[in-house]
Structures are given as structure tokens and as C-alpha cells.
Amino acid sequence: MGLLNVDEEIDEVSTVLVFYVNGKKVVEPNPDPEWTLLWYLRKRLRLTGTKLGCAEGGCGACTVMVSKYNRAEKKIIHLAVNACLAPLCAMHGLAVTTVEGIGSTKTKLHPVQERIAKAHGSQCGFCTPGIVMSMYALLRSCNKIKYSDMEVAFQGNLCRCTGYRAIIEGYRTFIEDWESERIANGTPNATSNATSNGTSNGVCAMGKNCCKNKDKEEYKGESEFIFERSSFLPYDPSQEPIFPPELKVSSAYDDQYLIFRGERVKWYRPTTLNSILKLKEQFPDAKIVVGNTEVGVEVKFKHFVYPVIIMPNCVPEMNNIVETENGFTVGAAVTLMEVENNFRKAIEILPKYKTRTLKTIINMLNWFAGKQIRNVAAMGGNIMTGSPISDLNPILMSLKVKLNLLSKKEGHRSVLMDETFFTGYRRNVVKPDEILLSIEIPFSSRFQYVKAYKQAKRREDDISIVTASINVLFEDNTNIIKRMNMAFGGMAPVTTIATKTSKALNGLIWNEDVLEKAYSHMIEELPLAPSAPGGNIQFRRALTMSLFFKAYLAISKEMTKDYLQEELIIPYHSSGAEQFHGVMPKSSQYFDLVGDKQLPSDAVGRPITHMSAYKQAAGEAIYCDDMPLAEGELYLAFVLSTKAHAKLLSVDPTEALKQPGVVAYFSAKDVTTEQNTIGPIFHDEELFATEKVISQGQTIGVIVAKDQTTAQDAARKVKVEYEELQPIIVTIEDAIEKKSFYPQFPKTIRRGDVKKVFEDPNNIIIEGQCRMGGQEHFYLETHAAFAIPKKEDNEMEIFCSSQHPSEIAKLAGHVLHVPMNRIACRVKRMGGGFGGKESRGMLTALPVALAAHKLQKPVRCMLDRDEDMQMTGTRHPFLIKYKVAATKEGKIMGAIVNIYNNGGYSIDLSGPVVERAMFHFENAYYIPNVEVTGHVCKTNLPSNTAFRGFGGPQGMFGAENMVQDLAMRLGKSMEEISRLNLYTENQITHYGQVLEHCTLQRCWDECIEKSNLAERKKNIQKFNKQHRWRKRGISIIPTKFGIAFTEKLLNQAGALLIIYVDGSVLLSHGGTEMGQGLHTKMIQVASRALGIDVSKIHISDTATDKVPNTSATAASAGSDLNGMAVLEACETIMKRLQPYKEKKPEGKWEDWVLAAYLDRVSLSSTGFHATPGIGYNFQKNEGVPFNYFTYGVACSEVEIDCLSGDHQVVRSDIVMDLGESLNPAIDIGQIEGGFVQGQGLFTIEELIYSPNGTLFSRGPGAYKIPGFGDIPLEFNVSLLKGAPNPRAVYSSKAVGEPPLFLASSVFFAIKDAIRAARADAGVPLDFCMDAPATSARIRMACEDHITQKLDQPKKGSFVPWNVVP
Ligand SMILES: Cc1cc2nc3c(=O)[nH]c(=O)nc-3n(C[C@H](O)[C@H](O)[C@H](O)COP(=O)(O)OP(=O)(O)OC[C@H]3O[C@@H](n4cnc5c(N)ncnc54)[C@H](O)[C@@H]3O)c2cc1C
């Protein structure tokens, strides 16, 4: 009845949702308030260009443009928005544009789509539509864009493949300067010899010292232009689709009171203040939703249901922002973007002192989420959510802003945001029937300063670890503190005002004594228990003081500038006041151009665009979950273990099965023990857990239902009773203590006589250990599978996102008990793999196949991001213990090394991973006497698996730590020790492989020269002398990566070549396309071998019914193995065509093909390749594990903020030997992408596990991969010239994995910078730091007067919140 009361009083209620998508009107009579815009686009409108990457606003894959008409300002507003969080019901009266709406390969691509593709900014393509739409929305909303606009536009977009440089380069062409230059010159080619990627004339940032200036001749034939800008379509804003006139002409849709009724949720959109107050009176528990950026995440991941939702976006009083005498009154529903825009305008006009508060807020907003979130989220939402890590609340509380509240019953009331406002975790004094109407933000007064700082794991789009806001009012014209107020986020369940500290400082003179006084109060007033949620206890405590110190420095500087005559701080300290800010990155890419003599049709060596890039940019490329619906298809959802080690007492699906739309539940009971036992090499894991679970995220059963929501809701209703078991082994140290290892290990490789060198008194001995964390793959497309039974002979097609379709088919055959010849496994493309889809794809594909087989219905599943992160394992965390003997000059004579990796609950690929670490523990250094042993720890974690580098980077990290320790011991630089020990031609590795064509030394020397290392070291020293709180460091690191599967049998590949009578060529091979450009390279190989243009050759997908028994696309060997197989298949055909070519040499390809056909000659062929001469025997330490090595060297310079732990990579120079590159654009993309992925591994990416095995980092909110703003400010890549590789197709080299480790140069440069800070602080220069070098680790390693104030909790006296696995 209550409902009716409200509804009845409203004159004009509409229950029909009307909006526009890509210019077409959509009328939805019964929208369900639970539908998101993304769901509707993908599932109802079948517009699958917009992708689902995370469902929590953290990746940007779902970005669309939402446009609305602002009647007050009479202009159309275009906003980039996360469709995954946007409620469909909020679209009423708006126009949505998706990637499909702006251009198409079938008609005409939009320049935004074309440029990202041509600039090689799309690899797997899963992020591409989102990035395209962010750029498109920027272009539509700005007349003249600057780089800073672009930087902001991409804060909310992630790409895991490209390393961002190529995207930035492609889109920089839209920036004013370049466009105007082009127009002014009136020639499309004008820029090709003007600016290259931020550097002039292709000369690198070394300016006149650039080797190109030194010797122009030497660089003839080399190019820095990896894409041809002159071929870009011009951008003409007048050609854009028009805003739907209906929405502009009439305000009818804005004026409607909307009520949408779903099964569980009712949605109200009132249009007056009175009606919203009435609603809130009637439904005090109703949620007021503006941006849905908090509520949407709660609904999706915490499964909250809010039966009544009220959207206030059409209540004028809540959406106004008004300037008053004292400041701004901001309506609670005003979005953060609008706040920023209004404040910016005021800052331009008003006296500077007056707008310090506004400036502090907009500075903070720059680090608040991404643009897509800020475009829709409201200030009111941030306050009312009351998150202890909110970024605005500390500022608002330090300002004690006034909040205007309103209720039907009690009318208006004002409250201050002071220490009484928040009453507990996410609770405040606002009553249930009240709404927050507005927020009053005061102007600052002449002698008032407000500074706020936020420290997060990643600078951009990350929630804070600690936020601090310091508000000081001075007595007029003095530096005497009149009033002080400081607030902190991240230190308690609520935002905390440090009242006592603030009071204690009142009346004091603003000088260094204040600091000491403040610290001593802060330590008491902002305590943190050692096991407090969020972890990083010491860091957070140190940050409160460090950020206060930063504010002290910044305010002191400003006071001096504004009115004080005296300098309060010396220049040496002044850098502590700064924060890192983005600048336009520079880059260069150097590679060999193909010579004039190469036939135009021959594509080998040319930087041609990824074959799918245009489709990817247009949203037309089909990924597994984009496949059209099959008749009667069902959806599968998982019941996962929530305990790390427990007996399954009972599993009861009764309740779940009663839900309407639920079709079946499958578990271990539906298969035999033999069927249920699976695994990639060893079958040592269960498809469905039977008696006990040994990890969280293990599959207990699956629910199959009519759709995703039904299946997932029902899966949560399956009742599982556990009896917890001990021990729960999470970390490597736990495993060592409990002796929990896989029985196939340890394994040891021995060479020479280690005993002798360690006993030699002439040698020095060092001993140490290093630890590296794991890494989440974070491919943008999660695991997906779609199985379609064929109804006949048990045939089935499985479409899935797997790097290893043959293994999926084999295991599906095993689980279904059908022969492999009935199962065709197909992979069109993956949205990234990086090893994560090598073996763990079975976890999704096998239950899907089983359900489809049992039900004889098509079954689909795409894992949610949190499921994917909980189930599928990560890169292995490693512990390496080493003992090294070396001469006094630093020549390494021997090493005894023990390597441990954390394998998780099944062995999966952990064995070969630790073996690769054993092969690579010496990285690029010759060590004559070796004893290296590998151990695989069995733990109660998800099974860890392959990840780009496959144990190689972890092993090499050991080598570099040894080199570093040795350098420290001998008082030499790290590069001196590296150079001394670097492998030379014909030296023999510890596993007996001779290094032939070893270009390490060349790469090293070239990198030293290109990076201008000697000069820059001097500059760094100078910089460090002048700056106490900013330090720079530099490091040069080599890599040598063995190419081949170390398991001999996997080094085989096949290809199938079919020529049709019209001359078109269909090529199939065993490799899968996951963005790395394998299909493009294979087409290039075929183009040379067949002598035809690439346009004649097509690859459709990878399918087990075309090329059987393939190996995984892994070990960087995809191009090598499949390339040779393709070559063989092509050569066979060419031999058959030879007579027809000879008969008609002037003819063309089509003529010869037709002639052969008419002559009844077979026009299909197969190719097969088995890498010759390899195979290694561990027992005997005999044989050759690798086909050859890929070499490279990188030099990185970083700058760190010693107070916050933040860092910025200033420059990275990479020189890599890739033989004669098959495609320099793709190879450089792999280098840059691998490097940036490695940067994540070595700096910001951190898996967070509880001591009982719960993964806390389950999505992009908690797990940070590098974003656009993290890449080196200068990023130079050179491919070594004149180094053909005789052991792979067309003299090329493998590239996928080798560059990743080069990013450790960033880690060691950070350590170098920290050492400079420690030198200033007078603490020992030798210190341990595990990887990754997170802001917490950097800050705490920069020991100083602040960290020394912190007492250390006694080890063992508490249970930490998190542990490092
Ligand atoms: C990817 C991502 C990144 C983020 N990054 C940050 C970040 O860097 N810093 C940060 O602080 N936060 C961050 N957030 C959190 C969130 O975006 C902010 O809290 C935002 O301000 C919420 O606004 P909203 O309009 O979307 O809230 P909604 O989700 O619409 O509502 C949030 C809550 O506020 C209540 N509410 C809203 N308006 C009123 C009102 N007028 N009266 C009474 N109650 C009301 C709602 O009922 C609900 O409980 C992030 C969120 C996401 C998804």
C-alpha cells in the first residue's frame, strides 16, 4: 500500500525507458533496475563491441560515451562512462554511443579507431574499444585537446598488452600542435621528418650527442617511424553524428517522474525535492543512487539487494552548484567532474588566496578514480559512503565543511563534518529519512593554507593507503599558527581528525620545532594495531608523519612566496614538497627497414599492422563471449571453495535447484574418479573437489541455468559445510618449515667443483637471499568457454579462450569419455593470455563441456574477474637463497643456489617453471662452478602456473641480486661486476650449452652508449646532492633468455595450407592468437614463401580438427615453431606450382593456381616442424635445452619520493637482439608490453593473501597493474642490427618473454636511489628489499628521522592481516 501512496500522488509517471543508442531510439517498456547498461548493450542489443573486463569500474574496457543536453547552458555534454556500473534505468533521455556507433571496417573507420590500429596500439584488442571510446569522448567534448587532457582521459583505462606507448603515440596526433602543423603545412607528409615521438629528426633525447648526429651514415636504412602518420584519415569534427534532435528539442524526458519495477528492485526518479523527501520518508532504507559507483560494486560483488532505489539526478536543488560570498554550495548529486569544472573557472577569476581550498580539492580529484568514474560519481556519494579511505572526506573534514540535510518530517538541518560526523565504519549522523542536500565548501582566507596528499599503490586511479589533509590558519602576516586542523584517511575505520595534535600546535611558530611536536602527538593519536585490516602498518604510520612533513614544506614555500620575508626551508629540502605529475612522454623505436630490393608483396620484415587491429578498434573482433547466442543455450556458474584446507562435510544443492530457471547441478558425483582426475602434465587435481578442499577458489560444483544471473544466484545458494583442517600452508616459508614439497623435486644441476672455489682463501664469499612476489595475469578477457554438442556421435565443438586447444580437447575427451576425434576445440582469439591460459583454461572449459555433454545443450561461461583471480593461479612467488664465491676483482667463481617456488595446490606447470629458474639463475653471467637446486612448495593456494617468462625472470632476479651484493661488498658499481662476468661467444652455460652467436656484449655496449650512462650517472649524483627528499637512481641490466620448451616433445608444430581455385589462401597452424601478433607473422611468412600479398592469405582460427596434437602457444616459441611448419607447407605447394610458374612466368598467382587445379594437382598441404638438436637430460646434466637465446639489455633511471615512497621511471633504453625481425612493429610492441608488464611485476603488483589463504586482491580495485601514467617518461627501444639468427624462421628470434626481465632495471634503479637517500640519512647502504618495490617498501627503505620514531611490534606477538605467499 505504501508504494501506491507515493505513486498515486504523482501526476505524470512514466514506466517506459527511452534512450538512444548509436542514433537509434530504444524503447524499453519494462526495464529491470538491476540491469546495467553493459548487460543491456551486450545481451539485449547484441552490441558486443563494448567489453566486460571487471564489472567494477576499474579497467575501462566497457567505456561508452553518454551524451545529454544541458538546458541551462544550452550545450551538449559528452561523457565517457563505465557501462558496467551505469544502471540502464539512468539512461532515460540520454544518448549512448558505443564503439560500433562511430565507425566500421565495413563502411568507414573513425580516425580514433584507425589511428590506434595503425599506430600498433591494439594487440589482443580487448581493451581497445574502451580506449577508443575514452579518446572519442575526449574529442567530442574538447575543441583543442592538450596532452594533459589525454592523460586524464585515460586514467580509467587499462591495457595489459601494449605498454601504452603505441596508444599514446597514435593519439598524440590528435593533439592541437600536430594537427595544426599538418594543416598549416598543407601536406600530409609534413611530419614524417619533423617530430618523431617527442624527439627531433629521429634523434634521441641525447640531443647533439645522439649517435645519429655523430654519424648519419651509420644509421642509413634504419627508421624510427613505426607507423605512417601521413596515411591517417583527417579528423573532421563536423562529420560526427548529431545528437538526437528529439532529446534537444523537448525536455519531456527530463521532466518525467519515472518508476521502473523489477522483480526485486523498484527504481524511482523523482523530479522535485518534495517528492524525493516523500520517498525517503516512506522508504527510509532506500538507496539514493547518483553515479552508482559505490552501490554498483556492492550489488555486484557483495550481492546486496536494495529493494528501493531513488535517483536524484533530476532534482534541481541537488544538482546545482552555486557560488556564495563564502564559497560554493555544491548540490549532493553534482558530479565530481562538474565540481572540478566549476572550481577551475573560479580559480581563474578569484584572488589566489581565496581558492586554495578549491585548488586542494581539484588537485585531489586528479588522483580520484578515473575520468569515467568522476564523470558520474557525486561528492555526496563519497561523503555518504563514508569509506575510511575516501579521498575527499579528509579534506572536507579538515575544513569542517557544513552539510545541509533535509527530511520531510524535520525539514532542514545543518551539520559540520567534524569528528562527530562519522559514527562508525561507513556510518554517520544522517538519519535514515534524511537526504544530504548540499555541501558548503568555504573559500580560504588570506593566511590560510590547505594541503592534501594521497598515497596509493598506483598514482592514478587507485584507492588510497593514507590520505592526509592539513588546514592551517596563521595569525595575520606571521607564521604563528592561529588554528590548525588535520584529518587522515586510512588510519581507522573512519576518517580521523587528529584533534589533539592540531590543538597542541595552535599558537606555535611554524618552524621545525612544530614538526617534532606534531610527530610525537601523531604517533599517539593515530595508532595502528599490528594486525589492523589493510596491513602495511608501519608504512601507514610513517605516512601520516611524512605527509604532514610534505605539507609543512609546501606551505612554508608558499608562505615565503606569498607574504613572509624569510625562507623557512632550505632549497635542499624543498623537493619534499613536490608530487609527481605527468608530462608528455617521449619515445623512439629503432629498427631496420627492409631494403629496396625486397619484393613489394613480401611482407617479412615490414612493420605491418596486426591483422585484426582494425576489427578490434571497431569492436567487430569476436571473442569467446561475443559469440552469438545458440538456440537453447544455458549458462554455467561455479560453486567455489571458501576454505583453504577443509573437509567437505556436506554439499547440498537442493535450494539452488528449486530456483526458477535452474537446470542442473554437477559435481564429482556425476563423474568417475578417473574422469574427475585432471591436470596438464600430472593428473593430480580434481575437476570437482570430492572429500576435501585444499585451496580457496577450488571448484566444488557447477550450477547450470537459463542465464548468468540465475546461475550465479543459485550457485550462492548451494550449501557447503566444511570442517576446517590444519595446517593451512600459504607461504614458501610455511612450506619449508612444514617440509611441504612436491615429490618430483628437488632437482639439482651441478657443474665444476663448488667445494673447491668456496674453500679457496683467495675468494671472497657472499651469502644472501631474495624474494619475489607472484603476479596476477590480468589478461583483460577472463577465462571463457562455450561448448556446443552436435547431437550426433558425441561430437562437440568447444570454443574457448585457451592457449592450448589441443590440451582442452584431450582433457575434454578424458572427462566426457569420448575420443578426441569427436571434439573440435576452437580458439579465434584471446583477450590476452600471458601464460595464464596455457593450462588453467581447463578449469572453465571442462565443466562447460561436461554440462553441455550431459544436458545436450549449448553451455557458456565467462568467469567474473573475482572468480578468475581466485581460481586460476598466478605467477609463482619465489625465494632464492644463494652463496657466491668470487675473486677480489669481482669475477664470480662459483655459486650454490637453492630456489623455491610456491606451486599451490597442484603441481600444474610448477616443475618446468622451477627448472627454467634453475637454467636462468645465472642470467647473463658465466659461472664456472655451480650447484643449483630447485624445490616446488606445495601450499594451500590456487595452483600457480605459467606466466610470461615461466620462472626465467625469477631465476635471473637471483643473479642480479648476487651481482648487486658482490658490488656492494667490493665497493664497485653493479655494472662493473656485470660487465666483468658477462658471457662471451662460445662460453658454456652451467647446463652445458655452448653460446653461439652471442650478442650480449654488443647489446650491452650499445645500451651503454645509447643511454649515455656515464654522463647521466654524473647528473644523477648532482641531482641527489641538491635534493634531500627526491633521489634518482640508474641501473643497467642484461638478459639472456633460452628459447624452446625445455620439455623436448613440445617442440613440434604443424600447419595446414589450403589454396582455393580463386587463389585465396586459408592458412591454419597450431598457434593461438592472444594479441602477440602470431597470426600476422605467420601470414607474413606465408606471403614471402608463396610470393603473394598478405591480403590473399587468411587465418580463421586455431582448431584441433585442422591441425592436431599441437603444443601450447607458449615459451615464446609460437613464431619459431609454427613459422617453420607454415614455411614447409608453403614450400610443398610452391614445388607443386613450380611447373605452372615455369610454363607461364609472366602469369600471376591466380593463373598458376588455376592451372594446377585444372591439372588435378592437390592444392592443400601440411607442414610440420620439430626443432632439431635439442633435448636435455636433468639426471646427467647432458644435452641442449634451448634452440638459441634471445639477448637484450635495458638501462632505466628512476626518481623516488623518499617521503611517500612514490616513484617515476624517468627513462628506459632497451637494446634487444631479435635477429631479423619478422615484423618490427609487433616485436617492438612485445618488448614495450613485456617491459611494462615487468615493471608491474617489479614495482606495483602485489597479491594480497590473508594468513588463512583468502585472496584479498580480487579485482582492479585492489590489484594494480601499470596504467598509462606509469610508463617511462622517455622510452627508447632499439633492435640490434646485423644479427641474423640461423636457428629460426627467416633469421628471426623469439620475443614474447625475454623483454620482461629487463624491467628489473627499474627495480635496481629504485634501490640505487634508495641508497642515495640512506647515504643522506647516515644509515647503512646495504639493505634488503623484496620485489616488488611497492611504495610501502620504498618508503620504509628510505630510513630517516620519521621511520626511526616507529616502534617495531614484536615478531610472533600478533597475527598479521596479510602474508606474502
Ligand atoms: C573504480 C573506482 C574507483 C574509485 N576511486 C575512488 C578514489 O580514488 N577515491 C575515493 O574516495 N573513492 C573512490 N571510489 C568510490 C566512489 O567512486 C566514490 O565514493 C563516489 O564519490 C561515489 O559517488 P556515487 O555518486 O557514484 O555514489 P553512489 O554509488 O551512487 O552512492 C553511494 C552512497 O551514497 C549514498 N548517497 C548518495 N547521495 C546521497 C544523498 N544525497 N543523500 C543521502 N545519501 C546519498 C547512497 O545511498 C549510497 O549509499 C571509486 C569507485 C570506483 C568504482
Ligand code: FES
Ligand atoms: S568492465 Fe567496466 S571498468 Fe572494467
Ligand code: FES
Ligand atoms: S591490447 Fe590492451 S589489453 Fe590487450
